[in-house]
Amino acid sequence: AQSVTQLDSHVSVSEGTPVLLRCNYSSSYSPSLFWYVQHPNKGLQLLLKYTSAATLVKGINGFEAEFKKSETSFHLTKPSAHMSDAAEYFCVVSGGAQDSWGKLQFGAGTQVVVTP
């Protein structure tokens, strides 16, 4: 069984300040972890993914996430927020090799607001 919890439903940051989106997961197997972003009226776009290689993963648009097995966390960060980062962000866990049908478990999402 697998699950994912996004600890904040809303995050508000000022432009130019750091962004932190928190995610905790549980998985019976070595998981694959993803962060997706969804801008208004758009589909989901992959920001980055962890697949048991380097624990610090760099993604698009300056985002990165660190896989911490001991804390079962996969928090998403960005050093300096931009107005275009305003969107909803989803943390996602997959069962990995044991789940070859690609079933993903989505978190409830974190809405990010960026103020000037």
Place this chain on the structure above:
Amino acid sequence: ETGVTQTPRHLVMGMTNKKSLKCEQHLGHNAMYWYKQSAKKPLELMFVYNFKEQTENNSVPSRFSPECPNSSHLFLHLHTLQPEDSALYLCASSQSGTTNNEQFFGPGTRLTVL
């Protein structure tokens, strides 16, 4: 066109209508998915197709009927829907058999049931 496309982008229908949503992927993938995204709720997986065979039906009501004629196309046939079925319907595709299961999403169809 590249990636995953969905048509129509917006659909308004009455409860007695019959309509279909279409999804097409241009990525050479062999797995396709339908998701439902409702306000204030996590993304819900509805159906999974692998090599054109349905491998997952997540307790979806029979008023939703999927069809996958080939690995590139996926349809969702709708009939006698309820207002609570109003949502964003997202299609995704992936290469099954890989360990990272990355899915690529279309822009979605915004469905409103009157």
